[in-house]
Amino acid sequence: MSGLLDAYAPVTGEAVVHHLRLLAARLEGKRVVHVNSTRVGGGVAEILAKMIPLMQELGLQVDWEVITGESDFYQCTKSFHNALQGDPVEIPRHLYQAYEATNQRNAERLRPLLEKADFVFIHDPQPAMFLKLCPNRRGKWIWRCHIDLSRPFRPVWKYMESQVAGYDASIFSLSSYARSLPHTQHLYGLPKTCQP
């Protein structure tokens, strides 16, 4: 492998890298899939670009999949983003339809991979509908929300809540970003990082 962890060790200390190896040993060989909406640009893509090689080096089988859509889909998810962070954005019905059609089309392509995975991480609202579209899933599905949901525009949150309530767990960056959901909500604030 690349020896990326060895490159981190002089910065973090050997003990931190050993700690990661211990944690990962319990997951060795597990199939993990991350899904988001872009491979370049934006915070999520930056995180995944660095995290996935580390997870692979730690012995996990990790795939990173990206959903694709047309302009109506991206207009809808941009509106989701703004509304979930508090902007009172009214989203027209045809944009919701574009969102759902795009999720269905991408799910057709990714369903075999997602349904056999041990862990699936769905990042943000863009692919959130995948859970409902993969009825034969066998692993644990986690919604990783990078958005501040402390004061969302209610109509849009009610729609998104119906998409994410069924996940096995969710992860938020801060406790103040989380909303009450019927599953465990982990908190993981990404610390400041550097690439050696």
Added chain:
Amino acid sequence: MTTSHPFAVIDCAMLSIATGLSAQNLRELRDRLRSVPASSLYFHFWGAHLRPGFDEPEYGNDFALWARHGLSDPALAERLSVIRPPGFGDLEALREELVEVVEQRLYEREVVPWAPADQEFHFIRSTLVVLDTGTRLETPEALGAALARFSPGSLFYHFIDALRRPPEGADDFRAWLSGFGDRYSGLIERIAGIDPYFVTLSRLGRELSQAFASQVAGGAA
């Protein structure tokens, strides 16, 4: 000379889990303190030790930090900051003391202190993932030499989390050293003088290393 069993080096990771409970003012804080899981008190007193950070924490626990910056009540922050978990038998006794301090402050204040809308106190609970490193150390000399390589999680597990495990009130280092009889009583006494609450884990590691170096390398008590 060895005790009956080697020192097993354990590592741990603390998971942070939202409780969905929050407080906007001091009265709500008191009410929530009465009912939150004990693991939430544990997180807000000890969690900062395992969070990445570049500087010394301003206060030893999250309640004091919120009193200062959320409620703008420095007097309450000072009173909360001196509550040391090791001074209490268990987390329920710690809960009683917290509630008592907050109740007293509510009695003193004519107006209930409120935090701004975006500065609620969010209660978080914790759970520890315990990991066996596979490392076994046969002698205090070997343990002293290995301390510099202990991860923050190992220091936390053996020195802080141990305080709530039998034998109660003692860290794993003292518990293990006592298996050698009186031979390391000086080292045990020196370790007992280290307060884990007001120091970072890196400083704790240095203090432990110094204690072992002075008491073991220089000859046992």
